[in-house]
Amino acid sequence: MSLRYSARLVRLAILSDIHANLPALEAVFADVQSAGLGEVWCLGDVVGYGAQPDECASLVAERCELCLVGNHDLAVLGELDDSSFSPAAAAAVRWTRETAKSETIEFLRGLKPADEGREVALYHASPRDPVWEYVLWPDQAAECIAVQAARVSLIGHSHVALFFVMPEDGDRSRPPGQAAELDDVAKGAQAGAGTRLDLSDGRWLINPGSVGQPRDGDPRAAWLELDTDPWEATSHRIEYEVDRAARAIAASELPEHLAKRLYVGQ
Numbered sequence: 001m002s003l004r005y006s007a008r009l010v011r012l013a014i015l016s017d018i019h020a021n022l023p024a025l026e027a028v029f030a031d032v033q034s035a036g037l038g039e040v041w042c043l044g045d046v047v048g049y050g051a052q053p054d055e056c057a058s059l060v061a062e063r064c065e066l067c068l069v070g071n072h073d074l075a076v077l078g079e080l081d082d083s084s085f086s087p088a089a090a091a092a093v094r095w096t097r098e099t100a101k102s103e104t105i106e107f108l109r110g111l112k113p114a115d116e117g118r119e120v121a122l123y124h125a126s127p128r129d130p131v132w133e134y135v136l137w138p139d140q141a142a143e144c145i146a147v148q149a150a151r152v153s154l155i156g157h158s159h160v161a162l163f164f165v166m167p168e169d170g171d172r173s174r175p176p177g178q179a180a181e182l183d184d185v186a187k188g189a190q191a192g193a194g195t196r197l198d199l200s201d202g203r204w205l206i207n208p209g210s211v212g213q214p215r216d217g218d219p220r221a222a223w224l225e226l227d228t229d230p231w232e233a234t235s236h237r238i239e240y241e242v243d244r245a246a247r248a249i250a251a252s253e254l255p256e257h258l259a260k261r262l263y264v265g266q
Contacts, residue, residue: 010038014208014224016124016156018042018060019072020050020096021212021262022248024221025059027240028211035225041066043156044113044124047100048072049092049213049258051248056212057104069111070124070157071131076100077108080131088255095254116149119228123148125157127205134158135205142166142186145203152204152231154224160216161195161209161224161235164188165202190216193237200231209235212245219265 013032018025032040042064047053049072060067074080075093082090113130115122126133127148135141135155141164145153151168164186191197191209209222216222220237227233246259 010228011036012226012228013037013040014043014154014226015040015064015211016043016208017045017070017159017210017212018047018050018056019045019210019212020047020053020056021221021240021245022050022052022055022059023241023244024212025056027238028221028223029059029063031236031238032223037225039065041122041154042068043122043154043208044068044070044111045072045156046070046108047076047096047104048089049254050245051252051254053096053099054101054104057100057107061107066115066122067111068115068122068124068130068156069108069113073108073111074113074131077105088257091255092258095252099252119150119152120226121148121150121153123153123155126155127153132157135164135207136160136162138164138186138188141188141205145186145205148203148205151202152199152206154226155205155207156210158207158215159210159213160207161191161214161222162188162207163191163195163197163233164205168201168203191235193218193220193235195235197233198231199233206233209237213262214265217265219263 075082076096082093113124123130126135127144166186208224211221221240223236225234242262249259
């Protein structure tokens with residue numbers, strides 16, 4: 001499997017944290033197609049938690065122009081120790097490692113956790129730790145914005161649709177641990193369905209939320225529409241066949257808990 005890479009920026013669909021949830025991924029791709037967007041980018045964690053890693057990896061390879069590798073992907077590859085994962089997450093890593101096709105493993109092995117070579121910078125987790133850091137708080141986001149490679153950056157990993165913004169002329173040279181001044185504190189919030197952002201000014205760090213395992217109380221699959229011509233972003237949520245995803249988990253040797261959490265978005 002291979003990805004098509006393009007240097008040009010167009011109207012983009014941004015996906016993250018699919019986690020082997022095929023019904024959710026199919027619903028998002030259908031929504032993206034109906035919106036007429038030019039390219040699809042994935043911020044990683046194609047596998048883990050869900051029961052259909054091969055089908056999801058194949059679809060991402062076919063439909064996405066760009067894909068990053070996430071911490072669950074790396075754990076399945078044996079390149080990241082899963083001892084710090086929750087018991088259910090670690091069990092899913094082991095199950096995926098044992099059952100995934102060689103094509104899926106080959107696809108994941110060819111991916112990187114960050115891409116800073118574009119007008120929009122991409123990280124699976126954060127600009128200062130592309131694999132593991134969860135960016136959830138404004139002070140933390142400000143420190144990440146200080147080191148990101150582009151004015152607008154995209155992250156995944158937390159499974160929560162969020163955005164943070166700072167003035168472009170804010171003081172981004174503050175040493176770690178030093179108290180923040182008023183002009184170098186990031187402002188941010190969760191991005192519910194339909195949230196529209198004007199990205200024309202400021203430095204932004206945006207999380208599209210999770211396709212396959214949302215954790216913000218909304219069980220619908222999440223994705224982000226990014227238009228770089230007027231610099232605007234819109235958060236989308238789409239219903240999908242949760243029962244079908246849950247049945248696939250129940251039919252596997254994955255923990256039952258992983259199916260139940262899909263219904264509550266946690």
